[in-house]
Structure formats: C-alpha cells, structure tokens
Amino acid sequence: MVLEFEGVEKSFRDSEGLVPVLRGVSFGLKAGETLALTGESGSGKSTVLHIAAGLEAADAGAVRVSGQDMAQMDDAARAGLRRTDIALVFQQFNLIPSLTVADNITFQAALSGRVDKTHVDGLVEALGLGPQMRKYPEALSGGQQQRVAIARALAARPRLMLADEPTGNLDEATAEDVLAQMLKLVAQTGAALLMVTHSPAIAARMDREIHLSGGQLT
Numbered sequence: 132m133v134l135e136f137e138g139v140e141k142s143f144r145d146s147e148g149l150v151p152v153l154r155g156v157s158f159g160l161k162a163g164e165t166l167a168l169t170g171e172s173g174s175g176k177s178t179v180l181h182i183a184a185g186l187e188a189a190d191a192g193a194v195r196v197s198g199q200d201m202a203q204m205d206d207a208a209r210a211g212l213r214r215t216d217i218a219l220v221f222q223q224f225n226l227i228p229s230l231t232v233a234d235n236i237t238f239q240a241a242l243s244g245r246v247d248k249t250h251v252d253g254l255v256e257a258l259g260l261g262p263q264m265r266k267y268p269e270a271l272s273g274g275q276q277q278r279v280a281i282a283r284a285l286a287a288r289p290r291l292m293l294a295d296e297p298t299g300n301l302d303e304a305t306a307e308d309v310l311a312q313m314l315k316l317v318a319q320t321g322a323a324l325l326m327v328t329h330s331p332a333i334a335a336r337m338d339r340e341i342h343l344s345g346g347q348l349t
C-alpha cells in the first residue's frame with residue numbers, strides 16, 4: 132500500500148468548541164491506483180489530503196505512507212518523506228514567480244537529489260512545455276502553469292500524488308487536456324493518485340471513488 136488511513140479522526144476548534152471533521156476514515160491506495168475523493172463543500176476532503184501529506188496530524192487513527200506511520204516520525208523525517216515520496220498539485224498552481232519554468236520544474240526534485248534529466252525531458256515533451264522553459268510563470272496561461280505544476284510534481288518520481296481540484300481553475304477544454312495528460316503521466320510513472328474533485332465526470336475516470344459525508348466515507 133502506498134497510502135493507508137485507518138480510523139482517522141480529526142477535529143478543529145472554533146468559537147463554539149471542537150468541531151469533528153473526520154470521524155473514523157479508513158481507506159487504502161495501492162501503487163498505480165487512482166482514487167477520487169468527493170463530498171460536499173466543507174466535508175473534509177482537503178483535510179484528508181493535508182493529513183495524507185503530513186501537513187496536518189490526525190487526532191487519532193493511523194496514517195501510513197509507503198508503510199511508514201506518520202505519527203511515529205519527527206518533523207524532519209516527515210519532511211524527508213514528503214520530498215521523496217509525495218507530490219502535491221493544487222487548484223492554485225503555486226509556482227515560484229522568481230524562477231523560470233525550467234527551474235520551477237526541477238527545484239523540488241533537486242532538493243532530494245532526484246533530478247533525472249531524461250525523465251524530466253520526457254515530462255516536458257509530453258506536456259508540450261518545451262517552448263516555455265525559459266519563461267517566468269506570469270507569462271504563461273493557466274493551463275500552461277498547471278502543466279508546469281504537474282511536471283514539477285512528477286519530476287522526483289513520487290509514489291503518491293495528491294491533487295486538490297487540479298483542473299478547477301481551468302476552462303472546460305483546457306481542464307480536459309490537462310487532466311488527460313496528468314492521468315497518462317501518472318499511469319506511466321506508476322504513482323498512486325488521490326484526487327479531490329467536485330466533478331462526477333472526473334471522478335468516473337478514476338479507478339475508484341470514495342465519498343465523504345458526515346465525517347465518514349459512504
């Protein structure tokens with residue numbers, strides 16, 4: 132298993148006290164598998180993604196990435212696992228404005244010493260980013276920026292890709308192109324994909340779908 136949630140619970144505190152968001156969430160994701168996570172606004176989808184990425188801690192239950200229990204690791208070990216095994220793609224592209232497209236793509240992979248030029252060249256080619264490599268993000272369209280974010284995410288050959296509405300900011304035709312390219316590349320690299328989406332059509336393109344409601348999977 133690349134990702135395992137076992138009885139995960141999470142609450143947040145607001146002015147009225149503790150608000151439970153996840154009430155015992157369990158699922159597993161294998162290498163090469165794609166999983167859609169759906170649910171109404173506020174149902175806790177992003178919270179699941181943040182916990183899977185080790186950006187937030189579960190209150191109870193176990194979260195394992197590549198078999199390693201996140202709660203048993205210190206911050207440095209979690210950060211290391213994030214660099215080597217996990218990639219994130221968000222609705223906002225989160226590129227670094229002061230770096231060229233080429234440097235945006237390789238910056239994070241370089242941190243973990245995992246830049247394989249042939250692999251990166253293949254991603255750039257597949258995503259049609261060749262002509263953009265020396266430009267800065269501000270000169271790119273939204274679809275091009277998300278392609279850069281996808282290339283960056285896959286550059287370090289992650290085992291787990293976590294995506295939060297990755298095509299939510301794109302027009303329909305561009306979203307379709309970007310999604311198709313992303314799914315093809317994820318399949319080629321053998322990564323497991325957990326993708327939050329509001330779109331039943333997009334969810335239907337994944338191997339499986341899990342739905343969050345009332346803090347539990349239905």
Ligand SMILES: Nc1ncnc2c1ncn2[C@@H]1O[C@H](COP(=O)(O)OP(=O)(O)OP(=O)(O)O)[C@@H](O)[C@H]1O
Pocket residue numbers: 143144152170171172173174175176177178179
């Ligand atoms: N850091 C936080 N502090 C306090 N409350 C939080 C925090 N993060 C999330 N919440 C609350 O937890 C609930 C679930 O939020 P989350 O963002 O996971 O939902 P979501 O399903 O991703 O929603 P959306 O589809 O609107 O993005 C919401 O009520 C939100 O206000």
